[in-house]
Amino acid sequence: MTDVNIIIEDLAVSGGDKVAKQVTFKGQLDETNVDEKSKIIYALIEQNPKNLNLLLDFEGLEYMNSKSIGYLTDWFSKISEGGGKIVIAKARPNIMDILEVVGLTQLINTFPTLDEAKLALLS
């Protein structure tokens, strides 16, 4: 199985019932690991069906295949349905390129820095 690490951390939010998490990816998402690793995000969505706000830190993500893009669109749909938001930060040029070619950047906002992504997510 190709290596990929996913770390989830809480982000501070001020008041309300909003939940915010930073999810940091390191490694490659491909056919050998994406089904298994996506369960981590689905568990997060299941625990927080309403107002979940996810910041996906892609700085360490080296590769993603089309199936992982399929999962990303599914997370976007489920989180949006629950009134939450999903943003991407610090994606490498090759990751941005693939997100753009499939049209995902029209749905999910991407930011060059974590601070900008946090601001957009929590505003």
Added chain:
Amino acid sequence: MDQNIKSTDAPVQGQEQNKIEKKSNPLEITIILPTQAYFLSGIRDFTLKLIKNMTDFSEQWAYRFQSIVDELCNNAIEHGSREGETIKIHFQNKPHDYIQIVIEDSGTGAHPLKAGEIEKLVQDRKSQSVLNGLLRGRGLPKIVAEWSDELEFSDIQEGGIRVRVRKYLNDPKLKAQLPTGLENPAHIVLN
């Protein structure tokens, strides 16, 4: 994993074993791969280095071809060849002209499709929204088709599908992205 590196030029005297001199004739590399996704990270690394070091395409295109090869191999493994069989990947670089990649499966997979069926699927899915509710189905129409100039599916007489993709270097969009210093490199290294 079997690799076959073939150059139509005669070997250069004194050439180091792990270096291949770039020539004007096409360079061809064939890889026979067991039908297991486990091997694909190695193929991705190989593709990236091959395009970066041996062709006139930019780094951006090296990453794009990495995705193209990965998506085509995934399809071949998922649909075309059953476990225990193989898939064949053939790279051809014609300097200053194009790179071509051909991937063949054995047609023994659980859900083998005919070339015409795949072509129709690709056409149908090209116009679909990114939010189509499907986990799969973006690889060929949204990635491979978008990033190649020619995409051709054909049935192999003995069984299986042959997919051929070709990208030309003389695309005006590419010229602006050409890397500097790669016009006539003395050597390339694959490691």
